[in-house]
Amino acid sequence: MTENDHAKKPYHHGALKAALIAAGIEILDARGLEALSLRAIAAHVGVSHTAPKNHFGSLKGLLTAIAATGFRRHAAFMRQGVQGDDPKARQRAAMQGYLRFAQAHPHLFRLMFSPAQCAFDDPELMAAARESYAVLAAIAEGLVWDKSDAPQAGRRAELMLWSLVHGYALLSLTGMAAGTGPLLQIDEIMPDFDYAPRTPNRADSTIMSP
Amino acid sequence: MTENDHAKKPYHHGALKAALIAAGIEILDARGLEALSLRAIAAHVGVSHTAPKNHFGSLKGLLTAIAATGFRRHAAFMRQGVQGDDPKARQRAAMQGYLRFAQAHPHLFRLMFSPAQCAFDDPELMAAARESYAVLAAIAEGLVWDKSDAPQAGRRAELMLWSLVHGYALLSLTGMAAGTGPLLQIDEIMPDFDYAPRTPNRADSTIMSP
DNA sequence: CCTTAATGTTTCCAATGTAAACATAAATAA
DNA sequence: TTATTTATGTTTACATTGGAAACATTAAGG
Numbered sequence: 346m347t348e349n350d351h352a353k354k355p356y357h358h359g360a361l362k363a364a365l366i367a368a369g370i371e372i373l374d375a376r377g378l379e380a381l382s383l384r385a386i387a388a389h390v391g392v393s394h395t396a397p398k399n400h401f402g403s404l405k406g407l408l409t410a411i412a413a414t415g416f417r418r419h420a421a422f423m424r425q426g427v428q429g430d431d432p433k434a435r436q437r438a439a440m441q442g443y444l445r446f447a448q449a450h451p452h453l454f455r456l457m458f459s460p461a462q463c464a465f466d467d468p469e470l471m472a473a474a475r476e477s478y479a480v481l482a483a484i485a486e487g488l489v490w491d492k493s494d495a496p497q498a499g500r501r502a503e504l505m506l507w508s509l510v511h512g513y514a515l516l517s518l519t520g521m522a523a524g525t526g527p528l529l530q531i532d533e534i535m536p537d538f539d540y541a542p543r544t545p546n547r548a549d550s551t552i553m554s555p
Numbered sequence: 556m557t558e559n560d561h562a563k564k565p566y567h568h569g570a571l572k573a574a575l576i577a578a579g580i581e582i583l584d585a586r587g588l589e590a591l592s593l594r595a596i597a598a599h600v601g602v603s604h605t606a607p608k609n610h611f612g613s614l615k616g617l618l619t620a621i622a623a624t625g626f627r628r629h630a631a632f633m634r635q636g637v638q639g640d641d642p643k644a645r646q647r648a649a650m651q652g653y654l655r656f657a658q659a660h661p662h663l664f665r666l667m668f669s670p671a672q673c674a675f676d677d678p679e680l681m682a683a684a685r686e687s688y689a690v691l692a693a694i695a696e697g698l699v700w701d702k703s704d705a706p707q708a709g710r711r712a713e714l715m716l717w718s719l720v721h722g723y724a725l726l727s728l729t730g731m732a733a734g735t736g737p738l739l740q741i742d743e744i745m746p747d748f749d750y751a752p753r754t755p756n757r758a759d760s761t762i763m764s765p
Numbered sequence: 766c767c768t769t770a771a772t773g774t775t776t777c778c779a780a781t782g783t784a785a786a787c788a789t790a791a792a793t794a795a
Numbered sequence: 796t797t798a799t800t801t802a803t804g805t806t807t808a809c810a811t812t813g814g815a816a817a818c819a820t821t822a823a824g825g
Contacts, residue, residue: 491747512722537701
């Protein structure tokens with residue numbers, strides 16, 4: 346119990362901002378995007394439906410904050426299994442983390458890439474997305490393929506890996522990648538890219554876009 | 556002019572179903588998904604906002620029909636540049652067509668893969684999506700990669716190509732693939748897959764999923 | 766010619782996001 | 796301490812949306 350047992354709700358929530366984001370993710374996971382209304386989120390927390398405006402401005406602002414939280418968790422999912430020195434094993438772990446997150450939070454995952462619902466120019470969302478992208482960029486480092494000598498080879502490799510896993514995640518969630526058996530096994534569709542034996546000093550290519 | 560100049564609007568439209576779909580795509584291209592309301596579509600055609608119900612049941616039904624039309628056009632875009640016997644050139648043309656459609660009709664493209672808005676169990680939509688997928692499946696035929704000997708190798712190759720181009724299309728539209736220069740050049744991120752010199756008789760693998 | 770079905774309209778309603786005015790509490794300055 | 800300002804929520808009102816129900820108009824078929 347917080348406070349005493351008389352349980353008079355305090356007029357001020359205290360941590361409404363975080364509570365609204367948490368409630369939003371709960372609703373999203375449980376009932377999908379269509380159930381994620383401003384009023385539903387507010388009711389879930391126990392405040393009036395106009396209270397979120399003080400913290401997020403509008404529904405879009407709240408959804409943007411939810412998406413930012415999603416990106417941070419997404420990055421954590423990817424980092425989770427990445428360990429050891431074998432670049433292929435690290436790649437596989439990161440990719441699996443990408444898909445595991447999409448599977449665990451399908452609606453949140455979709456929201457995170459929906460410019461119609463989120464403000465992609467929001468600094469917090471951009472930072473969170475960069476955090477997530479940084480994991481993939483690190484994984485792509487040293488990847489050897491037919492465009493390894495082209496200009497922007499690093500960026501291209503990052504984009505290729507990202508496109509592959511992102512496309513597969515979305516197609517799987519949409520139900521269009523069915524037929525290959527159990528969903529979301531990255532090995533099914535990931536080519537066996539090679540890695541350079543020793544990574545030269547390339548400290549760049551960890552930032553999203555300038 | 557249709558009819559005489561007195562221009563009494565006929566009570567019945569005559570081809571309302573097609574007109575609503577066309578109006579929906581126009582609004583989608585011009586003002587995006589957020590502007591695509593039942594009332595806006597109906598007003599654009601000049602009927603009451605409940606008229607679509609007779610033909611599509613609900614907004615979701617209308618959006619589903621719009622998406623189906625989108626898939627047919629999408630397939631046409633992919634087929635357009637595919638010619639000749641060089642499998643790599645054919646692949647490149649189909650991929651470019653995929654991206655050209657996404658670029659030409661970004662909101663329609665998004666709608667086509669949005670299970671929140673479209674009824675993916677609709678037979679017409681399924682057929683249209685299959686038509687589009689069949690082009691990619693044909694392109695993947697004979698592709699040689701490190702999983703060419705695995706079971707379901709055909710399906711896997713199709714899915715890999717689809718994931719790559721689909722992911723890249725979406726990331727580009729979302730503005731997340733920026734920084735590599737001009738958008739939507741498939742060569743930037745497409746590995747140079749090889750093809751078997753002569754295609755053995757494999758008449759299957761042109762259907763989406765059973 | 767009459768009946769029936771198809772196609773649209775009018776009217777009404779519940780849900781939603783937003784704005785404006787107001788209420789309460791916390792922070793800050795005197 | 797006391798007064799004032801700011802932050803945080805509530806209440807009320809409103810425009811927009813999708814959908815339901817009842818009705819109107821036309822086409823089809825006996």
